[in-house]
Amino acid sequence: MKNYLYFLFWLIRTWPMRWSFPKYKIMTIEATIDDIVLNKKSICRFGDGEFILMLKERGLPFQDPDSLLSNKLIETIVNRNEKLIVAIPDSLARRKTHKRFVKVHWLMFINNYGGRLSKIIDKNYYYGNSNMTRLYAGMKDKTKSSEYFAKIKTIWNNQDVLIVEGELSRLGVGNDLLDNAKSIKRIISSNKNAFTKYDDIKNNALKYGEGKLILCALGPTATVLSSELCTAGYWALDIGHIDVEYMWMLMGANQRTAIKGRFVNESNNSEGYDLDEKDVIYYRNSIILELT
Secondary structure, three states, X not given: OHHHHHHHHHHHHHHHHHHHOOOOEEOOHHHHHHHHHHHOOEEEEOOHHHHHHHOOOOOEOOEOOOHHHHHHHHHHHOOOOOOEEXXXXXXXXXXXXXXXXXXXXXXXXXXXXXXXXXXXXXXOOEEEEHHHHOOOOOEOOHHHHHHHHHHHHHHHOOOEXXXXXXXXXXXXXXXXXXXOOOEEEXXXXXXXXXXXXXHHXXXXXXXXXXXXXXXXXXXXXXXXXXXXXXXXXXXXXXXXXXXXXXXXXXXXXXXXXXXXXXXXXXXXOOOOOOOOHHHHHHHHHXXXXXXX
C-alpha cells in the first residue's frame, strides 16, 4: 500500500511535464523497416543513452562523457540527409504496446529530461522508430516479434555485409540472424569507450565498406558513425540490440537476461564471454580488422 501511494504521488507530481511534452511524429516499427528496405536508407538511432550524452548529463557504463561525442550527437539529430532516417523511441510519444517497466522508465525519463529534450527534438520532422531493434523484451505483445525479425532480415538478404561492432557484440554468431547475407566481414573495436578511436573506426569503415551494407553496433558511436557514413554516400544502419533481442526471443526469455558469449549491458553478464567451440572459427574468420 505504501509503495502504491508513493507511486500515485509521483504520478500526480510529474504529470504536468509529461502532459506538456510534445507529441512527436514517429513512424511505426513496420514503416521504419520498410523505408530502409524499399528506399535503401541508412538509419541512426537515439535512445536514453544518446540523449543523456547529448545533454552532457553524465556518462554511461560503456561510454564516458565526451564533449566531442555530445556535439556530434547534436549534429546527428539535425541531419536531414534524404537518405538518412533519424530515429527516436516511439516510447516518447506512445507507450500502449510496451511492457510496464518500459512505460515507467520513459515516463521518468521525460520528467527528468523532457524540458531540455523538447528544445532539441523537432516537432515538424517525421522521425523513424529507434525501437525497430527492440523487438522482444519490452513488447507487451510478443506474438509479432518473429514477424518483425523476419521483416528486418530482408534488409541484408543477399547483401555483402560489413559489421562494425564492439569486441563482445558478436552479431549473428551462434544464431541464424544473418544467415541470408551474401557475405559477412567484421571490424572489431573496443567494447567500452569506442568513441576514443572514432577516426580509426570511421576511416576503416570507409575503406572496407564500399559497396557493402554496413551494420554498426557500437552504442552512441554507432549513432554518429551511421549518420556520417550516410553523408559520405554509404549504406549504414545503427543496428545495436538487434542480436541480443533476437537471442532473447529464441530463448523465450521472460526478462532481459545474460547471454553466453555476449556483453549485455542490461544484464549481469553472468553467462560469461566464451563462445562455443563451433562458433569460434566462424567468428574469427569473419574479422578483417581489430581496433581494440
